[in-house]
Amino acid sequence: MSGYELPTALCVAGHEYRIRSDYRPALDVLQALGDVELSDEEKALVTLAVLFEDWNTIPREHFGEALKAAFAYLSGGQPEQTGPAVRLMDWEQDLPLVLPPINRVLGTEVRALPYCHWWTFLAAYQEVGDCLFAQVVRVRDKLRRGRALDKADREFYRHNRALVDFQTKHTDAEEQLLKEWM
Numbered sequence: 068m069s070g071y072e073l074p075t076a077l078c079v080a081g082h083e084y085r086i087r088s089d090y091r092p093a094l095d096v097l098q099a100l101g102d103v104e105l106s107d108e109e110k111a112l113v114t115l116a117v118l119f120e121d122w123n124t125i126p127r128e129h130f131g132e133a134l135k136a137a138f139a140y141l142s143g144g145q146p147e148q149t150g151p152a153v154r155l156m157d158w159e160q161d162l163p164l165v166l167p168p169i170n171r172v173l174g175t176e177v178r179a180l181p182y183c184h185w186w187t188f189l190a191a192y193q194e195v196g197d198c199l200f201a202q203v204v205r206v207r208d209k210l211r212r213g214r215a216l217d218k219a220d221r222e223f224y225r226h227n228r229a230l231v232d233f234q235t236k237h238t239d240a241e242e243q244l245l246k247e248w249m
Contacts, residue, residue: 073184074144077119077136080129085120086140090177090188092117093141097158114138143189153211155204160234164203168195199230206231 076083099105099113111134115122118137125133139147156165170176172191177183195201206224209216210231216224224231 073186074140077133077140079125079133079136084122084125084133086118086137087120088184090183090185093185093188094158094162096137096141101157101159140185143186154233155207155211156200157233161200161203164198164200164230165192165195168198168200171195171198203227203230 073088074086075088076085078084096114096117099117100110102110105113111130114137115125115130115133118140119125119133122133139145158165166177169188169191172194173183173187177188177191202223206216206220206227209220210224
């Protein structure tokens with residue numbers, strides 16, 4: 068595939084399998100991958116079931132290769148990063164902050180489009196520029212690195228702590244225990 072084409076199928080063990088290439092299923096997968104309620108096996112199955120149109124036709128012995136292809140697709144076709152991943156955003160929590168600058172980059176309300184390829188959405192995301200979301204990520208990065216916040220960032224953080232701090236996600240069992248303690 069040349070750099071001009073947007074994939075609508077992924078090759079797994081020499082066979083092409085159609086994928087749901089709109090951005091919405093990709094976001095659903097990314098949200099499922101961050102779900103503390105799901106086991107690793109459940110996350111893998113959700114990834115396959117949501118992304119591949121006919122995932123149940125993929126032989127079980129090729130699931131690992133299918134997951135590798137799915138993750139390469141989700142990363143925009145970029146090589147896999149080495150080293151530990153740095154978490155500066157959460158697709159579920161940050162989506163309301165991400166959509167306005169993506170709309171600005173694309174010049175349209177992306178949620179109103181019947182279809183927008185994941186890679187187009189991802190490219191727009193990578194070009195969001197200076198915006199509220201960028202401020203949130205910048206402050207998160209400084210906090211993660213233990214760097215001092217300047218006066219403007221301290222004030223921003225004080226007023227927007229709920230946006231900057233990652234929401235704690237608990238399993239149902241943990242939620243029940245917290246309710247019993249309160």
